[in-house]
Amino acid sequence: MKKNEICPVCGKETEGKVPCPHCLTDTTRKIRLLYLWVICVILAVLGVGAFLMHVKASGEEPISISQIDTWMDYSHNLIEGTVTSGPLYGRNYISFSVSDFSSTDPEISTIEVRVYSPAFEELLMERRIPRVGDRVKIFGQTRVLSERDKMMTVSLASDIKIQPLSPVVSTPSDVLRNVALLYKRVTIEGVVTSMRALGSANIYYISDGSSEIQLYVPLGLEVYVEKRPLGLEVLDRVRITGGVSSYKGTPQLMVGLFSDIEVLGKEEPKLVRLSEISENLIGSYIQTSGKITLSEAVGTTTSLKITRRILWLDDVNMPKAYIEEEIFQTLPPETKRLVRRGSSIEFVGKVEKREGKLVVTFVGPQIPNVLEGEFLPPIAENLQTLEVDILATVAGRIVEISTREKGLLPPDRILMVESPSGLVQKVLIPNFVYERLPDPPRAGENINTVGKISVVGGEKVLHVCSIEDIWRV
């Protein structure tokens, strides 16, 4: 720049100085506006490229489930696969498992999907419930605790696309044998032979005469969706359309709604008196009745849980009725209350042999006919003179209460009961009975107790079997 030259920016004389002393412009370097627009064009070209990529890219690109790792925690992804388990229902959600079999390890290629309210209700209204075997495409947020523990939450019903699988007609035996039916939908027919009640579901056993398959019905379906009990009864003949899932390697049928289960009729059980039960009937379902002379609760050595109830019917020599506690708990409250000493009961059971004795196993689901009544075994003057497993009543005043240690559990209680004749007899109250007594007896009180005679420490005692069998006088 020469002397007296004018600065192109501020228009003042620079006196040959660079940068300009007035505006500090270094006029030796300049990027012309044209180049700025060239840069803009470059950006525009890149933008067009990106736009073409957008047009070319597919709108839906599911990722493989095994690819979802802990780094994708909270990310949103689209997955595609087969429903392999479910649906389970909660108060405000439905959940099911989806697998795309992208890994040889099924846990890695499986994800649990949860659909929350209001999408949950929308799916229900539209009857779009993903069932085992259905192909699904789901967009949602993934929560990943580990590669084997991942979940996807869905908040929009429209984010779930279901391609239902048509069911094939099959039989329980075929479903159990044919691995090709795993994660397929089937329609089978069979008879309900029993039930197991779990904390979160009821498992019904459906038999075709040669094999039994499990039908898994989540309690949430009864409580939150259908809002009524399923109402299946033992020996009901049913037609079920469900998906074949697998639990610990055993095929299991899963249904989405009660409408997947159709009751076709009922198999009538044989009417058999208790005295007529013989080994010939082992394995068959019978309808029998009797008067309950003792309701014996059976506990465990490791907890205070009651595992089953044994009903002594009519006579001590008659086959006893076994009711698993989980089945007993499915009975209506009034029925449960009535199943006690003195009541008459009529029920359907399966004849079995346990510990060398014939027994009738009360099978669920059913509601037995129970009529309230009274029964009191004879008062035992001297337990030592009676035979083991005989029912008896001991009445008198408690003179002492001692304990029998049960490890870490509360101890059993042994009551020393003095009869009016002055004889002191022992009454054993097992810990799981004693701990359930709302107001346990105390020394000095007069009581009546009913139980069976058993031997403890070489001495015969009255073994109290339920909380109803001990009461104050």
Place this chain on the structure above:
Amino acid sequence: MESLAYLLWGMLGVLAGSCLSILPGLHPLNFAGLAVVIYIAYPFNPLAFSLFLIGMLVAYSVVGIITTTYMGSPDDSTFYMVFPNQKYLLYGRGEEACLLSGLGAIGAAILLVAISPAAPYLFQVFRRLTTPHFAWILIGVVVYLLMSEWPKDWGSRKKTRLGRLADGWSSLVAGIFVFFLSMILGFIVLNVPVMPPDRAFQNILPVFVGFFAMPWVLMNIFSNPKVPEQSKSTGIYAGWQEVAHGTMAGFLGGTFAAFQPVITAGVGGVLAGHATSTRGDTSFMVSGSAGRFAYYVGAFFLFWVPLLHLTRGGMAWVTSMVYQPRSSSDFWLLVATIAFTTLFAFILLVLLSRFVFSKMVTRISYRKISIVAMMIILAIVFIFAGATGLLLLVITTGLGLIPPMFRTRRLNLVLGFFFPIFLNMAGLGEQIACWLGGY
């Protein structure tokens, strides 16, 4: 056709964002708040809404430079470029400052679009590398920035040794003092509900406006600088190397800030500036606007990267409530929208700068402009944060005035304010908040 309509939504976002971003004191989070209110009242296509938001964000990053240059009202991402921008303004080169800053933003946009094909893989690697180390990286950043402050030359050498020692330490001590005061403020504002519950999401607005915008506006009111006639720019008087250097440094810092939680564009910019030896007004302006663009737009971009879905920044959080990117198709639509909206915003920046603000700033006294800016800031803070917000604004303005008075870094304000979050990440925040009576 549908895709073109989405692009148009982005352009509309630029127009709306431009109107808002020239109001001093407004932050993208306020934009997001306004946009959500509109969306709730009049719901429309969520993807269109998301692209509308990116348009607003781009406008804030590009057109918002006008506020910094002509009104001297910076925010946390522009406070360290306000000085060179205003210097240019006072030499009649405001338009050129806008062009330079716009060029930085365009450069950052080009880099962002260019790395898009590699983004799904690149950021996954970064995420895996850095996530387990967030806490100590952030605390390390604070320690580095506090230790890297250099004594300021006050222009008058003291006669005694003690005097010279005091002189040397005055700005450094002031910097540490500011850091600790902001940290205590951070513990209070971030742990105790200062704002009423219905305005709780705006509790940071008065803090940042007080830290950065208000002190500068007050200083402009009191100093009342004479703004000369602004020359029409026929180009940028700078070298390509400076521009390229500034753009790269800004992009690096902005992307780092976008990726790391809590780090702001300003912090990222200073770190990148140090790392790449950025010096000179030109580089500062270019890197500042590139960093700001990479920070705001980059954070939103990360949310759309397939297989990454990193939710960073208020705008991404707001978007996540209504829309989740579903595929690479969405991602590329966003990238295209970023490119075209940046171009549109740049054109608006040039037009507004040349035909509106460069004329306005010479016709109206700078003091008046600053007073108007201050009134707008006060009104915005009152609207968004109420009377409590104004009280907080007064306190933070006091704090924000310390750095220019003692010529220490304003950055310490941000670092101190967010330090409780760093401590939370290290698992220490709650205990210290208890000691301070925060719980």
